[in-house]
Amino acid sequence: MEEVLRVLKIERVQHAELPAAVTTVVVPPPLVLVKDEPKETVLEVAGHDDQSTGLVLFSNTPVSIGNQILSQGITSRHEEKLQATVANGGGAAAAAIRTSTQQEANNKTLLHTSSSKKRVPDECNEPQVQPPPRHLMRVLQAAAPEEEEMEKEKKPVQKNTNRHEESAAVAASSSSFQVRSESKGQGLNPSSSGTPPNFVCQMITTTMPLQAEEKEEIHTDDDDALLPAIAQHSGARNGSTLELDFTTRQIQLQEMGFEEGLITQALRAHGVHADDSILVQFILDLQTNTVNNSIGSNNTEIVIENWQDEDEGELPNHREEDIFEQDDSSEGERDEVETTLESCSYVPQPEQSIGQMPNKTRTWDRPSSPVNPTEKYTRNQTFLLHQGFDPVLVEKVLEKFGEEDDINQLLDYALALANCDAASISMRNSMPSTSYSVPFQCQELIETPAVNTVDKLVNEFKCTFSARAIERALERCETPRLNAKDHQIVALLDFLDAHGDELDQDVEACTMSNPRSKENTDWEDIRHLMAEEGQMSPKTMLPPTYRPPKKAKGLENIEPPEPKRKGAQGFGLPGMTVRRRHLSRDVEGAPFFYFENVATMPKGEWSKIQRHLYDIEPEFYDSLHFSACRRPRGYIHNLPVEGRVKILPDPPMTIQELMPQTQAFWPHWDPRTKFNCINTVKASQPICRKIQENLEVEEPPPDIQRMILKWCKTWNLVWTAPNLPSPISENEIEECLGFDRDHTRGFFATTRRFAALGNSFSVYTVAYHFSVLKPLYPNGIRVLSLFTGIGGAEVALHKIGIKLNVVVSVEIQEDNRACVEAWWRASGQTGTLDQTYHNVMSLGRNELRSLLQKYGGFDLIVGGSPCQNFSGNNRVNRTGLSGVTSIMFFEYSRIATTVREFVRHMPS
DNA sequence: GTAACGATGAATTTCTGG
DNA sequence: CCAGAAATTCATCGTTAC
Structure with missing residues (x-):
């Protein structure tokens, strides 16, 4: 049984331009791995996964541990780790059965009712077990230096997961947390508004002490960036081992069909323990540049990305001039990168007129293609063959697009043909037609292209679960094996995320049904409806653009828990010390x-x-720290977190400050000082009436008070007259959220205005x-x-x-x-x-x-x-x-x- | 535009065994 | 008295039939 690894370059193609989604797949010379025999434990081979134009090195089907060739590339350390984890993580996972809830019977009348629900103890609820050894496979996928890098990078993340510990440590470790300066009176930009601003910024600059281990960490990173890859590990291994590894990798890559010279270059550039995907891509780039210097902009983008990934000495803003100033790489490498940068990006469409970019010193146009049609034909032929397409298929492609400049079109067409060949025609005929689109160039030839669901799952959605888990998920979710729609695959991924670990095991107890099937048809309908209205292409919902590889889970490498939301204070509130965070260089900086x-x-x-x-x-964050209403929200951003200030003056921080007129009617048994989250709908009149009816008694009994209070909290009711609860008004919401009063007045129907406000940011929090x-x-x-x-x-x-x-x-x-x-x-x-x-x-x-x-x-x-x-x-x-x-x-x-x-x- | 419609997960409180 | 488990409380950028 043969296992074929392919390097895929997946690129989103702009959907407005093409009527169908196009996935560009660059297939290199096949990497053939021969299995001895199937084992129980399967191995996912997955390389690094980058953004939309990233690379995925994957295996369609499981590769056994006993894989002869693969094992050559695996160090004994890997095997030990794998075995250890298999031994420790082999417990059967049982599907947790959600405990049911039981509602109290009498819920019809307000009097003497309780909304509390009691959880019924579920005897079937079994304790969660540790993740099964599926993730061990991912340990193997990362070569030794990669693994060390991952662990090194994870340290600050894991450390950050325990905010209390860290803040305590910071507080204990130093008194050097200082408020360096404080100044007031920074107003709004005077040129932007005719009226003087009402807000001033309270500048509180806090400086964080650089802890020793962090200093060392940064130092190490920088050093690594400057050292040749091989030298990075020479200290850790003796010379003979290194040489052996070098030879092993050389043989391995030669068997993939690459030339020895290129392999040597790649190994020298990245080291013998570099990830396969990096090596293969490097070689491919070398090949591509050798064969033809003007294949296309997208290929040159890969070179840039790889180069940038490898260049750890890069400055945050990644401007090329800055890079060159900082980079200690050789002059030759610099020239290569300059050439690449010159040829990258911004491929103008023929009908587009490219406006002149301000302050540009380089052109955005890619280098001109060969003029001679024969030359183009030969170039494309060479390229496709180098990507590993079948010669017959290449001929077909060239018949149609032989002299095409856009290499992506060729690849799209070649891929579609390859997909078509690979799929079972009989199955295709039996399958219902699908919304999944093929490149428009192919539609005249392929009426109903059969797309393998697993391929799509792995290629487009970058699923890294094992084939066994995917197979079982397909069965459980009743997902068609051909032509599964995107929403079905999304549902499949969700299911895998939730139960992938169990599916990897021989567990019969997992009886989950498809949790996502309900809205599938809805989404499909909406997409097609929008497509008919011209709002979007039917295949607009492209797969996610960034899906980092799943982290390896081992005994010592457990996924960090979900971040705690207690208090929802983010990395720190005004006046507090800010919890530091460590962003990678790829992420930090503008934009x-x-x-x-x-x-x-x-x-x-x-x-x-x-x-x-x-x-x-x-x-x-919960906006209750910034205003009179709760608004617990999560934020993901790459903004700096130190030096935040809040806008002044402080807004009303309580309901009473916001609405002082209500104090006269506020019952003593209503302790609220903050509104709950502003929703998108108002309280209904019957609720207010019911409350009024129950308040006819002078002092309602405690249970009635509790019930009324619950409704007041749920619907944000305020006491605008004796025994008269009323919903919070739109203007009051505006003030709560940080808008000027009447910000939304006059633009919305009543209900829409409430909804628009309910959907909005909390200005105070965001401003912070x-x-x-x-x-x-x-x-x-x-x-x-x-x-x-x-x-x-x-x-x-x-x-x-x-x-x-x-x-x-x-x-x-x-x-x-x-x-x-x-x-x-x-x-x-x-x-x-x-x-x-x-x-x-x-x-x-x-x-x-x-x-x-x-x-x-x-x-x-x-x-x-x-x-x-x-x-x-x-x-x-x-x-x-x-x-x-x-x-x-x-x-x-x-x-x-x-x-x-x-x-x-x-x-x- | 109105009104009726729970489930979920985190936080908090209570229980229990040592 | 304490730690962990179990039970309870609490809040939630909403949907849909009418």
């Missing part, structure tokens, strides 16, 4: 991004979101986070605002005093757009408000390119994606990321990562 959503998602959903946003730990941007952008900021809503982020930036040079606002609701536009005028903004795009799904790569060219880049990408499927208030479809609206998070992720990719590759 900044800022994502917000509800804190209390279904279990595991924040972890998924985190994985799609550079694996940055969410920061949970954004305040670190003020010294960074004294001349103003360019913002890409997704899911703008009523403009909470923009208002926050304005109130901090950051000038809004450009705001590209993407908001689908017309009334919201009108509200933002009105605020823009009323607040005397002098910058540009661009509301051209209404739907985030219409922002493809080309649109983003043109926006970047128009405005010269973005400094901040901000957005809070819809939360309906996350919210605890949703009784119907609280389905998490696979929900109809919450899946829009992936659009934020896609756009944020794409913009960051573009901006960071832009010449300064």
Whole structure:
């Protein structure tokens, strides 16, 4: 049985341009691994997984531990670790059966009822077991240096998971936490508003002591970056072992079909223990550059990404000039990178006119292709053959696109043909037609392309679960093996996330049904409806753009627990010392991004979101620390966390401060001082009437008081007259959230206004986070605002005093757009408000390119994606990321990562 | 536009065995 | 008295039929 490893380059192709989604797959010479015999324990071979243009080295089917060739590349240390984990993690996992709840019977009348629910002890509830040894496979996937790097990088993360310990340690370790300076009176930007600002910033600069181990950590990183890869490990191993490894890897790569010279170059450049994907990609790049220097922009992008990944001495802003100043690499490497940078990115479409970028010293055009058609044909043929496509297939492709300049089109077509060949025709005929699209070039030839679900799961969605787990998940979720739709695959991934560990084991007890099947048809309908209305392509919902590889789980390497939300104080409140965090160099620095959503998602959903946003730990805040209402939210961002200030003067911090007129009627048994979270619906009149009826008695009994209080809390009722509870008004909500009163007045129908406010940011909280941007952008900021809503982020930036040079606002609701536009005028903004795009799904790569060219880049990408499927208030479809609206998070992720990719590759 | 519609997970409190 | 387990309390950017 043969196992074929393929290196895939998956790239999103702008969906507005193509009627169908295109996944570009670059297949290198097959890497053949021969299995001795199947074993019980299977091995996933997965390399590193990068962003949308990243690489995935994977195995379609399990590779046994006894794999002869693979074992050559595995050190004995790996095998020991694997065996140890198998031995320790082999317990059977039982599906936890959720305990049922029992409601008290009498719930019809208000009197003498209780809303409390009692959990019935469930005898079937078995204790959770440790994750099974599936993750051990991932230990193997990382070569020794990779593993060490991972562990090194994990240390600060794991350390950060225990905030109490760290803060205690910081407090105990030093008294050097100092308030260095405090100054008041920083007003708003005078040029941005005709009226003097009411807010001042209280500048409190805190400095964190650099702890010894952190100093050492940074030092080590830098050193590593400067050392040749081989030399990194020479100290850890003796010369003979190193030589043996070198030879082993050389043989291994030779068997993959690569030339010896290229292999030697790759091993010298990356070291013998580098990840296969890195080596293979390096060789491919060498090949590609050798065969033809102008294959296409996308291939050169890989070179850049790899180079940047490897260059740990890179500065945060990643400007190339800075890189060169810092980089100690050889002159030859520098020339190569310069050439690559010159040829990368921004491939103009024929119909597009490329505006001149300000302050540019380089052209965005890629190098011109060979003029001679025969030369093009030969070039494409060589390229496709080098990617490992069958010669017959290559001929077919070349017949149609032999002289095509765009290499991606060729690859799309070749992939579609390959997929078609691979799939069973009989099965294809028996399957219902699918919405999954093939490249438009192929549709005339392939009417119903059969796409293997597992392939799609692994290739597009970058699933790293074992084939066994996937097989079982397919059965459990009743997912078709061919042509599964995207939402079905998302559901499958969710199921795998939840039960993948169990599925890897021989556990018969897992009786989960498909938890996501309910809304599948809804989503499909919506997509097609929107497609018919021209709002989006049917295949707009592309897979996530960033899915870091799953972390290896071993005995000593356990996934950090979900971050605690107790208190929801993020990395620190005003006046508190700030908890430090460690962002990788790939993530830190401009352009900044800022994502917000509800804190209390279904279990595991924040972890998924985190994985799609550079694996940055969410920061949970409750706005009750900044205003008179609760608003527990999670934020994932790469903003600095030190030096935050809040806007002054302080807003009303209690209900009583906000509404002093209610104090006269406030019952003594109602202890509330803060509103609960502002929802999107108002309390119904019958609730208020019922409360009134029960308050006819002068002093209601305690149980009635409790019930009334519960309703007051749920619906944010206030006492506007004796025994008269009323819902909080829109104006009061505006003030609670940090908007000016009447911010939303006049744009919405009554219910819509309430909903728009309920969906908004808490300006005070967001402003606190954004305040670190003020010294960074004294001349103003360019913002890409997704899911703008009523403009909470923009208002926050304005109130901090950051000038809004450009705001590209993407908001689908017309009334919201009108509200933002009105605020823009009323607040005397002098910058540009661009509301051209209404739907985030219409922002493809080309649109983003043109926006970047128009405005010269973005400094901040901000957005809070819809939360309906996350919210605890949703009784119907609280389905998490696979929900109809919450899946829009992936659009934020896609756009944020794409913009960051573009901006960071832009010449300064 | 109105009104009726629970489940979920975290935080908190209480119970229990040593 | 204490630690861990179990029970209870509490809050939740909402959906849908009418």
